Amino acid sequence: MSRVAVTGLGVMAPHGDEPGSLFEALLRGESALAPIFPELPKPAAAATVAFDESRWFTKLQLAGVDRVSQLAVAAADLAMRDAGIRGDVDPERIGVYTGCGMGGATALDAAYRGNGRVPPLTIPAFMPNAPASHVAIRQGVQGPVLTYSVACASSAVAIAEAAKAVQRDEVDVAIAGGSEALIVPGVVLAWQAMQTLASFVPGEEATAIRPFATDRNGFALGEGAAFLILESADRARQRGARIYATLDxxxxxxxxxxxxxxxxxxxxxxxxxxxxxxxxxxxxxxxxxxxxxxxxxxxxxxxxxxxxxxxxxxxxxxxxxxxxxxxxxxxxxxxxxxxxxxxxxxxxxxxxxxxxxxxxxxxxxxxxxxxxxxxxxxxxxxxxxxxxxxxxxxxxxxxx
The missing domain is CATH 3.40.47.10 (Thiolase/Chalcone synthase)
Structure with missing residues (x-):
């Protein structure tokens, strides 16, 4: 059974949309956390994405497409480009395996906070499988298009399931990853109510999250999307692809x-x-x-x-x-x-x-x-x- 190779990486992350730059920022210890929603009764911070949707969508295409799906489409497209896959794979032999915990939070928040009129495309905008579906439409994928919603493990499970499909020769190429965009007031208030978000003195948001430290007191939310392109190591070598690592x-x-x-x-x-x-x-x-x-x-x-x-x-x-x-x-x-x-x-x-x-x-x-x-x-x-x-x-x- 062939090993599973990682041949493409794509991100829309708080540190940018280029994996190398993201990694270098992390090596430098740069925090992407910043204050959000000053109107909330308790200070809040999050790591958000500077995203220009016009790079990926026309105004007409954006109708009913929540931010969570926009980020997914962009990150998956960048991963496919990075892998050098351009129309040379049978679309029935490509799969999309996506993790998403909360779906279209922006669309749902707008529906709850509207002036009494709920936008007619709210349902397709917030359904958790929308990101995977939009990725499939953009890439022309006709193989399995699956969504895993398992809270914080969603996209890790999606990547594992994608690797299984590659190993079993169910697909030649798997677009595997996840997307989340939940930085809206209602979601932040809900997490604050659980007392899992870090508290901090205003102005110290960047260093508020301290894993494994004596004075740790919780996390901060982030948003973004990330995808890996998986294929068999044999196939990757045959087409001369760069292999970043193997998923063993x-x-x-x-x-x-x-x-x-x-x-x-x-x-x-x-x-x-x-x-x-x-x-x-x-x-x-x-x-x-x-x-x-x-x-x-x-x-x-x-x-x-x-x-x-x-x-x-x-x-x-x-x-x-x-x-x-x-x-x-x-x-x-x-x-x-x-x-x-x-x-x-x-x-x-x-x-x-x-x-x-x-x-x-x-x-x-x-x-x-x-x-x-x-x-x-x-x-x-x-x-x-x-x-x-x-x-x-x-x-x-x-x-x-």
Missing amino acids: GWGHGCDATHLTKPDAHGQARALRQALRQAGLRPRDVGYCNAHGTATRIGDVVERDALAEVWGDDLGELRVSSTKALHGHLLGAAGALEAVVTVLALHRRQLPPNGHRGEVDPACSLNLVPQAGADAPQVEAAISNSFAFGGTNAVLLFGRA
Whole structure:
């Protein structure tokens, strides 16, 4: 069975729309977080995308297309261009596998806050499968077009399912990733009510998210889209494609314990599945892009899960949560962080764990320092996505 190759990357992210520039900004520790909605009773911050929709849509095409779908269309198109795929694949042999947690939040918020008239295209604008459908329409995809809505694990699950389809020869090319655009007042208020968003002194938004730190107190929302092009390594070599990395293993399952409280044993099961499928031992994996939401409970549970699997080798695993810099993209988080993990392997550099300050003793890990780190010996890396609902997803990438 051929390995699964990553041959294209596309992003519409808070740090821009070019994967290399995004990665370099993360290496520099640049935060994309900024204040939003000053009218809200409590200060809020988020990482938003500077997006020019006119690059991708005419005014007529924009009717009924929510921002979440606009970002998806753009990121997927950039990924296909990066992979060098231009009309030379049977459209029935291409699939779209997209993660989206909340769908068209902008359309739904506008409907709730309107003047009594609900726009007639509200339903197709906010349905969670709209991003995948718009990507398929733009790319002419006639194969499977599937959406996975599993909260924060959505796009990581989508990428794993896309890899399975490639391995099983169900598709020649998979456009796999996710999109989320939920920076609207109602959604922010809802997350604030859950007390999961970080509090901060106005003016300190950029450094408000501190994964694994003693003084961490939550995350900030982000928006964006990210897609990977997956195809068999054999096919990629035959067409002379650049291979960024290979997707060698994945694991996902459910805690089956609590809707919002994570479970270390459930996360450890997903980690073991990914290692087993890749045929690797824990010590063979040199970097982990952690879920790392900077919540009081979540960071400790993730550390305990890593310790359960890595054991005495935990100190050899370099760890960072890039959510400190680009925010938490919820349904698109796994895809954006997968792109970052792939680039870490491809470039042999590790992005920092931002703003950590003093590390919580309960979160003792080998965290990548603020200056980032070179990683000439890292041959495999994992990206963790652990979701509300108890779904845990782990992607394991290897150097090409």
